[in-house]
Amino acid sequence: xxxxxVKNILEANERIAQQNRALFDEKxxxxxxxxxxxxxxxxxxxEKTIDALKDHLRLGVIEGDIQSSQDAERIASKGIPVVQINxxxxxxxxxNMIRDTFGExxxxxxxxxxxxxxxxxxxxAEFKVGEDFKAMILSVTEGDDKPSKxxxxxxxxxxxxxxxxxxxxxxxxxxxxxxxEALKINPHLTIFEISCxxxxxxTQWFDWLRQFVEHRKASLAGNA
Amino acid sequence: xxxxxIAQSLLEIIREEMxxxxxxxxxxxxxxxxxxxxIVPESLSFCFEIMTNGTELEGxxxxxxxxxxxxxxxxxxxxxxxxxxxxxxxxxxxTDIKTISGDxxxxxxxxxx
Numbered sequence: 002x003x004x005x006x007v008k009n010i011l012e013a014n015e016r017i018a019q020q021n022r023a024l025f026d027e028k029x030x031x032x033x034x035x036x037x038x039x040x041x042x043x044x045x046x047x048e049k050t051i052d053a054l055k056d057h058l059r060l061g062v063i064e065g066d067i068q069s070s071q072d073a074e075r076i077a078s079k080g081i082p083v084v085q086i087n088x089x090x091x092x093x094x095x096x097n098m099i100r101d102t103f104g105e106x107x108x109x110x111x112x113x114x115x116x117x118x119x120x121x122x123x124x125x126a127e128f129k130v131g132e133d134f135k136a137m138i139l140s141v142t143e144g145d146d147k148p149s150k151x152x153x154x155x156x157x158x159x160x161x162x163x164x165x166x167x168x169x170x171x172x173x174x175x176x177x178x179x180x181x182e183a184l185k186i187n188p189h190l191t192i193f194e195i196s197c198x199x200x201x202x203x204t205q206w207f208d209w210l211r212q213f214v215e216h217r218k219a220s221l222a223g224n225a
Numbered sequence: 226x227x228x229x230x231i232a233q234s235l236l237e238i239i240r241e242e243m244x245x246x247x248x249x250x251x252x253x254x255x256x257x258x259x260x261x262x263x264i265v266p267e268s269l270s271f272c273f274e275i276m277t278n279g280t281e282l283e284g285x286x287x288x289x290x291x292x293x294x295x296x297x298x299x300x301x302x303x304x305x306x307x308x309x310x311x312x313x314x315x316x317x318x319x320t321d322i323k324t325i326s327g328d329x330x331x332x333x334x335x336x337x338x
Contacts, residue, residue, distance in 0.1 A: 004246055004335045010234050010256070011330055092227055123263045124227035127330075152310040153263045186310045188320035 014128055017096030021131025028108040029221045031214045032116065034132035036154065039120030041140040042164045044072045045197045047115060051079045053207040058112040058214055063102055065094040065119045072117065082106060093124040096131055113214050122147065126154040133217060136160035139183075141174040148182035155186045160193070162206065167196040228264060231330070232272035238332055239282065248337035253286040255334040259327040260294045261310070294327030 009015065025032050037043050044064075051060055062083040064073040073085035084102040086094060094116065106114070116132060118125040126135075137158040139147055142165055148155045155161065161183055163176060176194065183190055191209070195202035239254060258264050266289045273287045294307035300319035307327065313320050 002246075002248070002337055004242060004248070004337055006238070006242055006332045006335055008238055008242075009329070009331050010231060010238065013234055013237065091230065093230070095230070127227055127263055128230075149310070151263070153261055156261065156310070156312070186312060188312055 011127070014096045017100060018129035018131045021096055021099055022133075024103075025108070025114070025131060025133070026221055028111075029218050030108055030111055030114055031217045032114045032130075032132045033210075034116045034118060034125070034130055034135045035138070036118045036122075036125045036135060036158070037120060037138035037140075038122040038143060041120070041138040041143065042197050043117050043120065043138055044075055046138060046162065046164065046195075047117060048075060048079065049197055049200070049203055050115075050207065050210065051076070051081055053203070054113075054211055055079070055081070057211055059110055061106055061111045061114045063094075063099065063114065063116045065098070065117060067091070067119060082111070088119060092119055092121050093128050094118050094130055095128045099130045112218065113210075122151045122154050126151075126157045134159040134213075136162065138162045138164050139179065140165040141169055141176065141179075142172055143174075144172075145174045145176070145178040145182070148179060148186055152186050155183050155190070158187065158190065160191045160209075162193045162195055164195055164197060166194050166201060167199045228268040228272045229276075231264065231269060232276050235273065235332060236276060236282070239335065242335060243337060246337060248335075249281075250338040251282045251285040252336040252338065253288055254332060254336075255288045255290065257292050257329050257331050257333050258289050259292050259329045261324070261328045262330050264330060266291070292326050292329060295325045296322045297325050298322060 035043055060081050062076045062081055064083060064085045066072060067088050067090060070085045073083045076083040084105045086098050116130055135158045137154055163179060180192055193202055193206045195206060270287050277283050277285060296307045297304050298314035298319055299321040301314060301317040303316050305315055312322050
């Protein structure tokens with residue numbers, strides 16, 4: 002007997018992600034899902050972002066790692082509420098793992114929650130967690146062929162931060178090619194060229210993020 | 226290797242549907258895998274096999290069909306195949322594109338007894 006089914010395999014996760022999102026909206030909270038390959042600079046960017054914005058926005062962080070709590074300790078030392086998720090092998094965070102952290106936060110006293118995903122350029126792009134937008138980092142040491150090799154990640158992200166541009170003289174990476182390829186896959190991508198080492202380009206990113214959160218808060222309040 | 230999580234979700238849907246149709250044996254499952262998804266069919270097949278081994282679903286066949294990326298241009302209202310992941314209309318170059326297919330990851334049919 003043939004049974005016609007037609008069901009999205011990721012439906013269960015997407016349902017939970019939608020519920021998460023509804024709660025975040027109710028609390029006027031912006032949620033950013035931050036993704037990159039391992040070592041591209043997610044935690045360092047986050048530290049810099051916290052230093053720059055903590056007097057303007059109330060931040061919280063969820064750290065996703067396969068193992069260890071080193072990243073959460075780095076964030077906690079900044080006096081920011083942080084929860085570490087250890088996936089114990091899983092290569093990505095999903096809606097359920099995010100929901101499990103809800104008891105640890107007071108969402109009424111947060112403006113921006115950053116979900117730092119597991120370092121991986123493939124799997125996290127497939128699983129929504131309830132975010133408003135996805136931001137990804139590509140460091141120039143990874144090479145300019147990455148957009149065409151990992152199209153889903155670039156397609157799903159709203160923001161691309163090209164990091165470690167201070168190393169451009171030493172690596173074979175054309176930043177123009179990265180931008181061209183990334184914009185081909187996702188013409189609506191907002192791109193920042195940054196160096197967390199020299200702080201180049203970071204001010205533009207901080208301003209953009211702060212404005213995004215403020216606009217979102219205002220529009221959610223307007224709808225309420 | 227998120228194929229393991231995908232296989233797990235897939236098995237949950239299969240068991241749910243089998244119970245709904247009072248089916249005892251699973252012969253095959255047909256999936257549509259969009260070209261844009263980051264799924265490696267061989268890995269998914271491998272995970273599915275491991276997870277069904279020694280269960281009532283052992284031996285079921287996983288049939289996967291890769292669905293090409295097709296876009297619809299909101300400006301000139303034409304449909305076209307998106308090649309090389311270039312999300313712009315080949316007719317009018319607009320980037321106001323809706324993805325019609327190629328981003329799905331779905332179960333479409335099961336053969337059961």
